[in-house]
Amino acid sequence: GAVVSQHPSRVICKSGTSVKIECRSLDFQATTMFWYRQFPKQSLMLMATSNEGSKATYEQGVEKDKFLINHASLTLSTLTVTSAHPEDSSFYICSARRTGGDTEAFFGQGTRLTVV
Amino acid sequence: AQSVSQHNHHVILSEAASLELGCNYSYGGTVNLFWYVQYPGQHLQLLLKYFSGDPLVKGIKGFEAEFIKSKFSFNLRKPSVQWSDTAEYFCAVNAQAGTALIFGKGTTLSVSS
Numbered sequence: 001g002a003v004v005s006q007h008p009s010r011v012i013c014k015s016g017t018s019v020k021i022e023c024r025s026l027d028f029q030a031t032t033m034f035w036y037r038q039f040p041k042q043s044l045m046l047m048a049t050s051n052e053g054s055k056a057t058y059e060q061g062v063e064k065d066k067f068l069i070n071h072a073s074l075t076l077s078t079l080t081v082t083s084a085h086p087e088d089s090s091f092y093i094c095s096a097r098r099t100g101g102d103t104e105a106f107f108g109q110g111t112r113l114t115v116v
Numbered sequence: 117a118q119s120v121s122q123h124n125h126h127v128i129l130s131e132a133a134s135l136e137l138g139c140n141y142s143y144g145g146t147v148n149l150f151w152y153v154q155y156p157g158q159h160l161q162l163l164l165k166y167f168s169g170d171p172l173v174k175g176i177k178g179f180e181a182e183f184i185k186s187k188f189s190f191n192l193r194k195p196s197v198q199w200s201d202t203a204e205y206f207c208a209v210n211a212q213a214g215t216a217l218i219f220g221k222g223t224t225l226s227v228s229s
Contacts, residue, residue, distance in 0.1 A: 105217065
C-alpha cells in the first residue's frame with residue numbers, strides 16, 4: 001500500500017508553453033501533498049504545500065503564478081509550470097501524507113522536465 | 117529555520133565494509149528524523165524514521181540510525197554494505213507531524229564488488 005504515482009515521468013516542452021504534472025495517491029487519501037524540486041547533485045527543496053480544497057502554501061521565493069498547484073480531490077494534486085523557461089528544467093517530486101496518518105510521507109517517482 | 121547537514125558528499129566503499137553517514141540538524145525543539153534512499157532511476161524510499169522512544173532505530177535492509185539529542189545528530193550505519201546499497205541517501209527532518217520534510221543535500225554511496 002501507500003503508492004504515489006506521478007505522471008509524466010519525463011516531459012520535454014518548448015519555452016513559453018505550460019506543462020502539467022500529476023501526483024496521485026493510488027491506495028490512500030491524502031489531505032496534504034508536497035511539491036519538491038531537485039537540482040542535479042542537490043537536495044530536494046520544498047516548493048509548496050498543497051491542501052485539498054484550499055489554496056496551496058508556497059515557500060519563499062517560489063512564484064505562485066508560475067507554479068500553479070491544484071488539489072481538487074483527496075487523491076490528486078497537480079503542478080502546472082506556466083510559460084516554462086529553460087531555467088525551469090529540473091526534477092519535480094511530489095509526496096503525499098495519508099489523511100489521519102502519522103508523519104510519514106510517501107514519494108512519487110518524480111518528473112524530469114526539460115524546457116528547450 | 118530548520119536545516120539539515122550531511123557531511124559526506126560521496127562515499128566509496130568496498131563490499132563488506134562498514135558504513136556510517138553523518139547527519140546533523142539545526143532546530144532547538146522536538147523533531148522527527150528520517151533517512152531516505154534513492155536508487156538509480158527510482159523514487160525515494162524510507163529507510164527508517166525516529167519520532168520518539170529508543171534513540172537507536174532499526175530500519176530496512178540492515179540499516180540503523182542513532183539519535184543523539186545532545187549532538188543534534190542522526191547518523192546512519194550499516195555493519196556490512198553490499199553492492200546493491202549503491203544509491204543516494206538523504207537525511208530529513210520535520211518539527212511537526214504532517215509538515216513538509218527538510219532534506220539534507222544527500223550522500224552518494226558507491227559500493228564496489
